[in-house]
Amino acid sequence: MDAFTIHTGTAAPLHRSNVDTDQIIPAEYLKRITRHGFEDALFASWRKDPDFVLNRPEYQGVSILVSGPDFGTGSSREHAVWALQDFGFRVVLCSRFADIFRGNSGKGGLLTAVIPQSAIEELWEIVEADPSIPITVDLQERKVHVGEFMCDFEVDDYVRWRLLEGLDDIGITLEHSDVISEFEKNRPSFLPSLG
Amino acid sequence: MGRTLAEKVWSDHIIHEGEGLPDLLYIDLHLIHEVTSPQAFDGLRAAGRPLRRPDLTVATEDHNIPTVDVDKPIADPVSRIQVETLRENCKEFGVTLFPLGDVEQGIVHVVGPQMGLTQPGMTIVCGDSHTSTHGAFGALAFGIGTSEVEHVMATQSLPLKPFKTMAINVEGALPEGVAAKDIILAVIAQIGTSGGQGYVLEYRGSAIRALSMEGRMTICNMSIEAGARAGMIAPDSTTFDYIKGKPHAPCGKDWESAVSYWETLNTDPDAQFDREIAIEASTLRPFVTWGTNPGQGLPLDQVVPDPKAVSDPVERAAIENALAYMDLRPGQPLKEIAIDTVFLGSCTNGRIEDLRAAALVIKNRKVADGVRLLVVPGSTRVRIEAESEGLDQIFLEAGAEWRGAGCSMCLAMNPDKLAPGERSASTSNRNFEGRQGPGGRTHLVSPEVAAATAVRGTLSAPTDLAEA
Numbered sequence: 001m002d003a004f005t006i007h008t009g010t011a012a013p014l015h016r017s018n019v020d021t022d023q024i025i026p027a028e029y030l031k032r033i034t035r036h037g038f039e040d041a042l043f044a045s046w047r048k049d050p051d052f053v054l055n056r057p058e059y060q061g062v063s064i065l066v067s068g069p070d071f072g073t074g075s076s077r078e079h080a081v082w083a084l085q086d087f088g089f090r091v092v093l094c095s096r097f098a099d100i101f102r103g104n105s106g107k108g109g110l111l112t113a114v115i116p117q118s119a120i121e122e123l124w125e126i127v128e129a130d131p132s133i134p135i136t137v138d139l140q141e142r143k144v145h146v147g148e149f150m151c152d153f154e155v156d157d158y159v160r161w162r163l164l165e166g167l168d169d170i171g172i173t174l175e176h177s178d179v180i181s182e183f184e185k186n187r188p189s190f191l192p193s194l195g
Numbered sequence: 196m197g198r199t200l201a202e203k204v205w206s207d208h209i210i211h212e213g214e215g216l217p218d219l220l221y222i223d224l225h226l227i228h229e230v231t232s233p234q235a236f237d238g239l240r241a242a243g244r245p246l247r248r249p250d251l252t253v254a255t256e257d258h259n260i261p262t263v264d265v266d267k268p269i270a271d272p273v274s275r276i277q278v279e280t281l282r283e284n285c286k287e288f289g290v291t292l293f294p295l296g297d298v299e300q301g302i303v304h305v306v307g308p309q310m311g312l313t314q315p316g317m318t319i320v321c322g323d324s325h326t327s328t329h330g331a332f333g334a335l336a337f338g339i340g341t342s343e344v345e346h347v348m349a350t351q352s353l354p355l356k357p358f359k360t361m362a363i364n365v366e367g368a369l370p371e372g373v374a375a376k377d378i379i380l381a382v383i384a385q386i387g388t389s390g391g392q393g394y395v396l397e398y399r400g401s402a403i404r405a406l407s408m409e410g411r412m413t414i415c416n417m418s419i420e421a422g423a424r425a426g427m428i429a430p431d432s433t434t435f436d437y438i439k440g441k442p443h444a445p446c447g448k449d450w451e452s453a454v455s456y457w458e459t460l461n462t463d464p465d466a467q468f469d470r471e472i473a474i475e476a477s478t479l480r481p482f483v484t485w486g487t488n489p490g491q492g493l494p495l496d497q498v499v500p501d502p503k504a505v506s507d508p509v510e511r512a513a514i515e516n517a518l519a520y521m522d523l524r525p526g527q528p529l530k531e532i533a534i535d536t537v538f539l540g541s542c543t544n545g546r547i548e549d550l551r552a553a554a555l556v557i558k559n560r561k562v563a564d565g566v567r568l569l570v571v572p573g574s575t576r577v578r579i580e581a582e583s584e585g586l587d588q589i590f591l592e593a594g595a596e597w598r599g600a601g602c603s604m605c606l607a608m609n610p611d612k613l614a615p616g617e618r619s620a621s622t623s624n625r626n627f628e629g630r631q632g633p634g635g636r637t638h639l640v641s642p643e644v645a646a647a648t649a650v651r652g653t654l655s656a657p658t659d660l661a662e663a
């Protein structure tokens with residue numbers, strides 16, 4: 001995973017709440033067996049509407065998504081994270097993320113930063129007044145800033161550390177292989193096994 | 196201080212803990228299916244890592260497989276490649292697989308319990324958010340993403356931050372015709388789709404104790420629709436009776452030690468939950484969703500809500516969007532909504548008891564003209580059992596389609612889909628835009644309501660039907 005420290009880019013406002021993972025990537029795209037190449041699948045059904053925010057010329061090349069509350073609800077499909085990243089997003093800002101989506105984002109290197117809904121609304125105004133305005137998301141300082149606007153964001157300490165270092169979870173866990181083996185010795189014999 | 200059920204199971208699985216670090220939890224059972232595993236297997240291969248415990252890993256084919264012509268090669272080439280990839284991966288890494296055509300094949304959350312692989316006090320994960328289903332046995336079970344699937348494959352463990360705990364107390368007796376599905380739809384409508392976020396829900400109270408294992412699974416299944424990763428119910432004699440004699444249930448001495456451990460798996464009387472919710476079972480009625488998330492539901496005898504009556508702008512916009520998508524108008528009685536398709540199935544309501552409940556309603560009646568009723572058993576075993584009871588004949592005589600087992604129209608990855616603009620009453624768990632096919636509209640209901648709706652052609656409760 002690539003490390004994430006600070007990112008500056010333009011943003012798209014998404015005026016929706018409860019953006020579920022079936023909207024982020026519909027099931028028909030989940031048949032693919034690769035980890036990349038999902039850019040066409042992102043918000044596939046909303047993108048059929050020429051007025052959808054990501055279709056508008058002023059929001060081409062965005063890398064930050066500013067969404068209404070409850071982003072990423074529903075299915076555990078990590079394809080939702082891959083589709084956002086393949087499309088070019090590095091950051092999603094929202095007042096509330098669904099748990100599994102948030103966990104998946106942390107694994108894949110997509111930053112999900114929590115800021116209050118009032119700050120989301122301010123950002124919507126700023127971005128809509130000038131879609132080309134660059135927004136900076138600083139993971140080291142946990143701050144979002146653009147022009148005069150600045151606010152702190154929340155991110156899990158452990159996820160932040162892993163993102164900053166670009167660490168792979170499996171590698172970290174495998175350092176504990178001995179304790180895992182030790183634990184396995186004491187598992188009760190009544191537990192099911194397919195062996 | 197006492198501990199909750201979730202805290203007990205959690206602490207019995209901690210391999211490693213450290214200041215400021217997530218706990219490393221041991222995983223007792225890893226369930227796998229074709230959709231969320233291929234990239235994880237690729238990751239293992241790329242890193243040259245083995246799959247640590249093939250004996251604690253089991254795979255089935257469910258999400259994308261067809262429910263007709265199951266003995267023929269899968270027609271859709273992309274689906275076929277995905278299923279074949281699962282088969283090759285399971286072979287390479289030594290994982291037991293129940294492929295299409297196998298008697299044990301079925302939806303992953305139906306297969307685990309019916310084989311006795313799901314037991315109290317276990318940690319169970321799967322790359323599927325409805326893994327919460329297994330919590331009905333007092334297991335700590337939750338959905339994970341593909342990176343975590345790879346993590347579990349490589350290490351049989353997961354680093355996790357402890358959840359908060361929420362008690363959902365459902366006391367009293369359910370009125371006639373009110374099902375487990377109605378309880379959980381009412382819970383979600385009450386706490387909202389993010390109300391359970393960060394929590395493990397523990398369903399408690401006399402109404403929960405009175406439910407069968409199938410009913411308990413329906414409830415725990417939809418915990419994720421309330422935003423909770425896991426839902427649990429303390430195991431009791433209903434649980435033990437269900438497990439006893441299943442292929443992977445403990446036997447002899449092991450059975451006794453298992454039961455004496457399982458009996459300790461309940462929340463201590465002095466334990467504290469972070470939040471508690473109370474629901475009076477006797478006030479519940481058959482429930483239905485009108486919108487595009489599972490929290491947008493009401494009792495069936497109500498009318499479509501009016502966004503103008505809601506002051507919160509985000510909430511109002513959500514209702515407006517939902518009504519536009521669902522093509523409904525405020526004030527319209529829910530029972531006047533006409534549907535095209537009824538889907539009876541899924542990991543929420545595709546078990547034998549669900550099929551029995553629907554068959555009881557539809558027996559000696561006919562599916563309304565122009566309505567399609569699709570009956571998709573949750574597993575091949577459920578299908579066989581239903582056929583041995585003659586349920587298939589009841590459905591076929593009513594004019595329904597009787598299919599092979601799988602996820603089918605729950606997520607419409609296979610050819611079972613709604614056409615754009617079509618409307619369904621569905622016993623599944625998600626009414627998101629396009630969930631059952633692009634442009635399709637979904638109303639979530641219980642099996643009993645699904646059957647009555649198929650007969651009348653409009654959203655209906657069994658009590659709305661004339662004598663058969």
Ligand code: SF4
Nearest residue numbers: 325541542602605606
């Ligand atoms: S039946 Fe539906 S919810 Fe259940 S596992 Fe299959 S797709 Fe997921």
